[in-house]
Amino acid sequence: MGERSRARLDALIAQHPETFGADASHNLAFAFPRYLGTEGADRFANDLAGRADILVLPASLWRSRLGQVPTDHLRIGLGRLGAVPAFDALDRYLFVAVQ
Numbered sequence: 745m746g747e748r749s750r751a752r753l754d755a756l757i758a759q760h761p762e763t764f765g766a767d768a769s770h771n772l773a774f775a776f777p778r779y780l781g782t783e784g785a786d787r788f789a790n791d792l793a794g795r796a797d798i799l800v801l802p803a804s805l806w807r808s809r810l811g812q813v814p815t816d817h818l819r820i821g822l823g824r825l826g827a828v829p830a831f832d833a834l835d836r837y838l839f840v841a842v843q
Contacts, residue, residue, distance in 0.1 A: 746772030749822035752831045753777075760838050775820045776803075785816050796837040798830055 753775055757764040765778030779785040785802040792798045803817040821827065 745825065745827075746822050749824075749827040749831070750775070752828045753820065753822065756831050756835050759835065763838060771822070773821070773823050775822060776817050777820065778814070778817050780816075785818055789818060792834070792837065796833060798834055798837065 750770070750772055753767075757766055757777055763780055765780055767775045767777040769776055779788055779802075781788050783791075786804050789800050789802040792800060801819040803813050803815050803819065806813045806819065824830075
């Protein structure tokens with residue numbers, strides 16, 4: 745499940761280089777790609793939830809004792825059965841948003 749989700753998300757990131765920076769973690773439970781939009785990761789996550797019913801978490805919600813968490817990243821879960829259809833919906837959202 746995680747491998748299929750990771751492959752779909754990596755493909756989506758590659759299709760939208762103006763929106764996302766690559767996620768180098770290669771984690772199969774979650775991804776942490778950089779969001780490149782000018783409005784910021786918090787606003788993008790809020791708009792995505794409100795307009796497309798897709799939930800991603802902005803990095804501003806995370807804290808670490810090990811170091812500073814970059815504020816321009818999103819945390820995206822990969823381990824759910826609905827992850828691939830959600831990435832398809834995100835792809836459609838991004839296609840419409842850039843029109």
